[in-house]
Amino acid sequence: RHLTPTSCNQAMSNSNWCFNYSGCRYSWNTCPNNDVHNDVRYNDASAAWVLIAAIIVFFMKAGFMLVEVSFAKTVKERRNVVIIKHMDAFASAFGFFLIGFDTIARYSSKESVHAHFFSASNPLLWFFKFTFASNAATVVGGCLVTNTYKMRLPAAFISAFVISGIIHPIIVLIIWSDVAQSISPYRFCVGILPDYNCTLATPSFLKSMYVLDFAGSGAVHMLGGTFGLVLCLFAKLEEWRKRKRNAPGKQKGTEGGEEVHSEGFWDWMYPVSGGDEAVSEAALGVIILWFAWFAFNCGSTESVETPTPTSTTTPQDPYYNIPAIIAINMIMAAASGGTFAILIATWAQVRLRASSINANEVANGVLSALVAITAGCAFVDYWGACLIGVFAVVVYHLGCWVEYRLDIKDTARVFPVHGLCGLWGLIGTGLFVAGPESECNLHAAFEGLCYCELRLPPAGQGERLLAQIFGSLIILAIGLFSALILYGSLYLVPINPFIQILVKIRILKPTKYEGGWLLTSPSESSRKSIDCEPPEIVADTTNFVLREGEGPVYYGAAAIEEKQVLTKRSKNRETTGTGTTTDKSKIEEK
Numbered sequence: 001r002h003l004t005p006t007s008c009n010q011a012m013s014n015s016n017w018c019f020n021y022s023g024c025r026y027s028w029n030t031c032p033n034n035d036v037h038n039d040v041r042y043n044d045a046s047a048a049w050v051l052i053a054a055i056i057v058f059f060m061k062a063g064f065m066l067v068e069v070s071f072a073k074t075v076k077e078r079r080n081v082v083i084i085k086h087m088d089a090f091a092s093a094f095g096f097f098l099i100g101f102d103t104i105a106r107y108s109s110k111e112s113v114h115a116h117f118f119s120a121s122n123p124l125l126w127f128f129k130f131t132f133a134s135n136a137a138t139v140v141g142g143c144l145v146t147n148t149y150k151m152r153l154p155a156a157f158i159s160a161f162v163i164s165g166i167i168h169p170i171i172v173l174i175i176w177s178d179v180a181q182s183i184s185p186y187r188f189c190v191g192i193l194p195d196y197n198c199t200l201a202t203p204s205f206l207k208s209m210y211v212l213d214f215a216g217s218g219a220v221h222m223l224g225g226t227f228g229l230v231l232c233l234f235a236k237l238e239e240w241r242k243r244k245r246n247a248p249g250k251q252k253g254t255e256g257g258e259e260v261h262s263e264g265f266w267d268w269m270y271p272v273s274g275g276d277e278a279v280s281e282a283a284l285g286v287i288i289l290w291f292a293w294f295a296f297n298c299g300s301t302e303s304v305e306t307p308t309p310t311s312t313t314t315p316q317d318p319y320y321n322i323p324a325i326i327a328i329n330m331i332m333a334a335a336s337g338g339t340f341a342i343l344i345a346t347w348a349q350v351r352l353r354a355s356s357i358n359a360n361e362v363a364n365g366v367l368s369a370l371v372a373i374t375a376g377c378a379f380v381d382y383w384g385a386c387l388i389g390v391f392a393v394v395v396y397h398l399g400c401w402v403e404y405r406l407d408i409k410d411t412a413r414v415f416p417v418h419g420l421c422g423l424w425g426l427i428g429t430g431l432f433v434a435g436p437e438s439e440c441n442l443h444a445a446f447e448g449l450c451y452c453e454l455r456l457p458p459a460g461q462g463e464r465l466l467a468q469i470f471g472s473l474i475i476l477a478i479g480l481f482s483a484l485i486l487y488g489s490l491y492l493v494p495i496n497p498f499i500q501i502l503v504k505i506r507i508l509k510p511t512k513y514e515g516g517w518l519l520t521s522p523s524e525s526s527r528k529s530i531d532c533e534p535p536e537i538v539a540d541t542t543n544f545v546l547r548e549g550e551g552p553v554y555y556g557a558a559a560i561e562e563k564q565v566l567t568k569r570s571k572n573r574e575t576t577g578t579g580t581t582t583d584k585s586k587i588e589e590k
Contacts, residue, residue, distance in 0.1 A: 018198035018455045018456070018457070018458075019439070019443050019454075019455070019456055019458070023436055023440070024436075024440035024444075042124060042302070042303070045304055046302060046303040046304060047124055049299065049302075049303065049304045050124055050125075050128050050299060050302055051124060051127070051128075052295070052299075053128065053295040053296075053298065053299025054124075054127045054128040054130075054131050054295075054299065055295075056291075056292050056294075056295035056299075057128075057131040057132070057135070057292055057295050057296050057299065058131045058134075059288065059292050060131075060135060060138075060288070060289055060292040060293070060296065061085055061088070061089060061134075061135075061138055062285075062288055063285045063286070063287075063288035063289035063292060064085065064135075064138050064139070064141070064142065064285070064289070065081060065082065065085045065285070066281045066282070066284050066285030066288065067142065067281075067282055067285035067286065067289070067363075067412060068081045068085075068141065068142045068145050068285075068411075068412055069081050069082070069278070069281055069285075070277040070278040070279070070281040070282035070285065070360075071142075071145045071146055071276075071277050071282075071411050071412060072145055072146065073146055073276070077145060077146060080145075080150055081141070081145060083153065084141045084151065084153075084156050085138065085141060087153060087156045087157050087160060088134060088137045088138045088141060088156070088160045089134060089138075090157070090160075091137070091156070091157045091158070091159075091160035091161040091164070092130070092133055092134035092137045092138075092160045092161065092163070092164030092165070093130065093134070093164075094161060094165070095133075095160070095161040095162065095163075095164040095165020095166070096126075096129075096130045096133045096134070096164045096165055096169075097120065097126075097130075098165060099165050099166065099169075100133060100164055100165040100166065100168065100169040101120060101121075101126050101129065101130070101169070102120075102121055103169075104165075104166065104169035104170060104172075104173060105129070105168075105169035105170075105172040105173055105176075105177065106173060106177055106179065107122070107125055107126070107129055107172070107177075128299065128302070129172075130164075131296075132168075132216055132219070132220050132296075133163075133164040133165075133168045133169070134160075134164055135220055135224070135296075136163055136164065136167075136168045136216075136219070136220045136221075136223050136224045137159065137160035137163040137164045137168075137224065138160075138224070139220075139221065139224025139225060139227075139228060139414060139418050140159060140160075140163070140224050140227045140228045140231060140414065141156070142228070142411060142412030142413075142414045143228040143229075143231055143232050143410045143411060143412060143414040143415070144231065144232070144235060144409075144411065145411040145412060146409075146411045147232075147235050147409050147411065148235075148239065148522050149235040149238050149239065149519040149520060149521070149522070150519065150520045151231065151518065151519060151520075152495070152517060152518065152519065152520055154517060155487075155490050155517050155518045155519075158486070158490065159227070159486065159487075159490075162482070162486055163223070163224070163227060166482075167223065167478065167479070167482045168219065168220070168223060170478060171218070171219045171223060171474075171475055171478060172219060174474060175211045175213055175218070175219060175471055175474075175475075176213070176219060178192050180192060180193055183209055183210055183211050183467070183470075183471060183474075184210060184211070185210040185211075185212065185446050185454070185456060186446070186449065186450060187210070188210070188454060188455050188456050188457070189450035189454055189455075196455065198455050203457055205463060208457035208458075208459070209463075209466075209467045209470070210456070210457075210459075210467060211426070211467055211468060211470070211471030212375065212376060212379075212426075212429050212430070212433065212442070212464075212467075212468065213375045213425075213426060213429075213471065214297070214300060214374070214375060214376060214377055214378045214379070214445065215296060215297045215300040215374045215375070215377060215378075216296075216300075216374055216375075217371060217372060217373075217374040217375035217421075217422040217423075217425030217426055217429075218375065218422055218423070218425070218426050218471065218472060218475045219475065220374075220422075221371045221374065221418040221419075221421070221422035221425075222418065222419055222422030222423055222425075222426070222472070222475055222476070222479070223422075223475060223478075223479045224414070224418050224419075225414055225415045225416075225417070225418030225419020225420065225421075225422055226415075226419050226475075226476060226479030226480055226483060227479060227483045227487075228410065228414035228415050228418070228419065229408075229410075229414070229415040229419055229483075230480065230483035230484055230487055231483070231487055232408050232409065232410050232414075232415070233408070234487050234488075234491050234518060234519065235409065235519060236406075236407070236408060236409065237491075238491075238515065238519055265400075265401055265404050266348055266351065266352065267352060268404055269348075269358075269361065269397075269400055269404070270345065270348035270349070270352060270354060270358045270361065271354070271358070272352055272353070272354045272355060273354070273355060274354060274355055274356040274357065274358055274359070275358045275359065275360045275361075277359075277360045279359050279360075282359065282360055282363055283359065283363065286363040286366060286367065289367065289370075290334065290366065290370065293330065293370050293374075294327055294330065296374070297326050297327075297330060297373075297374055297377045297378075298323040298326045298327055300326075300378075301322050301323050301326070301378070301445065301448060301449070302448075302449060303448050303449075304323060321444075322378055322441065322444060322445050322448065325378065325379075325441060326377045326378050328382060328385075329373055329376075329377045329378075329380060329382065329385035330370065330373055330377055330385075332382055332385045332386050332389065333369045333370065333372065333373035333377075333385040333386065333388050333389030333392070334366050334369045334370055334373075334389060335386075335389070336369065336385075336386040336387075336389035336390050337365050337366060337368060337369025337370075337372075337389035337390060337392050337393045338362060338365050338366040338369065338389075340365065340389075340390045340393045340394075341361060341362045341364070341365025341366070341368075341393050342357070342362050342365075344361075344365075344393070344397070345357045345358050345361050345362055364396060364413055364416075364417055365392075365393045365396065367417050368392040368393055368395070368396040368416070368417050368421040369388070369389035369390075369392045369393065369421075371392065371417060371418055371421040371422050371425060372388050372389065372391075372392035372395075372421045372422070372424050372425035372428060373385055373388050373389060373392075373425065374422075374425055375422075375425040375426050375428070375429045376388070376425065376428065376429030376432065376433060378441060378442070378445040379433055379438050379439075379441035379442035379445055380428075380429065380432045380433055380438055381432065381435055381437055381438050384428075384431075384432030384433075384434075384438070385432075387428075387432065388424075388425065388428040388432065391424060391428065392421045392424055392425070392428075395416075395420050395421055395423075395424045396413070396416045396417060396420065396421055397416075398416075398420070399413070399415060399416025399417075399419070399420040399421075400413060400416050402416075403415065403416065423472050423476070426468050426469075426471060426472045426475075427465070427468055427469060427472060429468055430461075430464045430465035430466075430467065430468030430469070431461070431465060433464060434461050442456075443456065487518055490516060490517040490518035491516045491517075491518040491519070492516055493516050493517050494515070494516055494517075495513050495515065495516055495517045496512060496513045496514070499511065499512070499513050
């Protein structure tokens with residue numbers, strides 16, 4: 001990004017200790033992905049590739065919506081899911097557009113330190129990175145789908161705005177930017193660190209450390225899963241407070257006089273009925289997510305262009321292979337994780353004598369594997385992708401066990417799928433980027449994103465694993481701290497004074513709301529459901545009319561009038577003697 005092709009080519013030379021392609025089956029000869037005008041980030045082919053990928057990634061919202069709707073038990077819950085998903089898109093667009101892209105994340109240039117309101121310095125890059133920021137906020141919505149306490153719409157808007165406009169860009173600045181003070185591999189692109197020279201002594205571990213998160217296991221999924229966990233904890237806190245007010249004498253481990261989780265873990269996770277979710281909607285949602293995930297990860301290469309060799313020998317150009325390597329790793333990880341999830345579900349079915357396999361847990365196994373492989377999809381070996389997918393399902397079940405033990409009501413398993421499996425993806429990348437082939441893929445992928453030569457310091461497996469753990473802890477700490485501040489503030493600030501102001505100025509009818517800005521109360525839900533739910537039709541037996549050869553016919557004025565006519569006829573028959581006792585009893589029965 002920072003050097004012209006001419007100066008970049010001059011900078012390419014063998015070094016004492018920096019990585020070079022002598023052991024790879026391909027090598028760079030010129031800087032990739034530079035347009036002939038040398039004044040734009042993308043050439044034509046790469047611009048089309050990134051734009052199409054961004055459009056497909058945005059379609060992931062439909063997949064998240066279908067998965068969450070499949071858990072909803074009432075019409076109101078389904079409507080709430082749809083509104084929240086739209087709210088995520090609206091708020092994240094404002095947040096990322098106003099402050100997230102240029103001001104905090106500094107995607108376009110490290111010199112962008114002031115706000116550019118209502119502007120996008122690089123429209124194509126803004127659109128692509130917006131879909132990532134928006135998905136980080138979208139992940140949160142699945143945790144309270146069937147919970148008694150739902151997230152209020154103003155809180156959903158504020159949450160998506162802050163996640164997409166502030167928190168996600170801060171993490172991007174730390175692990176994805178080319179700022180010299182970051183822990184990103186991009187800071188080792190030639191031209192970023194003027195005093196960085198491969199011919200000098202090897203830098204210390206702290207100066208050479210970098211975190212590998214290629215497409216967002218940590219920056220997107222782990223962040224969203226962490227916010228989802230904190231939101232579930234606040235819902236549990238509100239439930240505990242209400243239970244304590246209503247029944248202060250109840251013992252620990254009970255809820256409303258009933259024992260919490262009377263069944264064991266496996267019975268809770270794999271119910272005999274096979275699960276309550278709408279299988280068709282869940283299955284379609286997972287397939288949509290899987291499809292769009294290819295654009296999410298493969299599109300993160302931001303290029304399909306290969307350099308033009310200038311030497312007499314033509315090496316195999318690496319960069320056009322990277323999206324294909326990513327796709328294969330994703331398929332192998334999802335296939336391995338999905339197969340292992342089916343084996344566990346089948347074992348649970350046989351053990352519990354269930355009527356069918358729990359399809360939802362199989363789908364979550366696939367999603368867990370996809371979340372985990374996102375960090376290292378561009379460079380791990382194929383066998384490493386398979387192991388990452390299998391262990392992601394193990395991590396997912398451990399996360400579900402934790403939620404079971406703590407009685408955390410996380411409807412869509414947001415924290416186990418996205419939070420813990422995102423954490424595992426970062427750590428697994430440190431474990432499985434170990435062979436010569438994966439090292440070549442790593443440098444080819446990042447060198448293409450640098451648009452020039454990449455001079456990564458050498459790192460052993462232990463050092464790389466330590467760097468990945470350090471980066472995971474940073475993301476986890478930022479996510480937990482910011483979620484506690486954001487949701488804690490919304491939880492503590494009461495909403496009713498604001499509602500009463502609206503009542504006084506006659507914007508709302510007289511009403512009263514309980515609690516804070518974060519969560520709705522059950523009393524509000526029951527009151528509003530009268531207007532939202534279609535009324536249940538209760539049969540009024542006094543207005544039934546039964547005709548010969550027909551079922552019961554309802555119930556209005558015409559039916560009542562017909563009954564009166566029949567009653568009058570029966571009386572006439574009794575007085576004239578034409579009717580019999582049987583006829584009278586039949587009419588009364590009818």
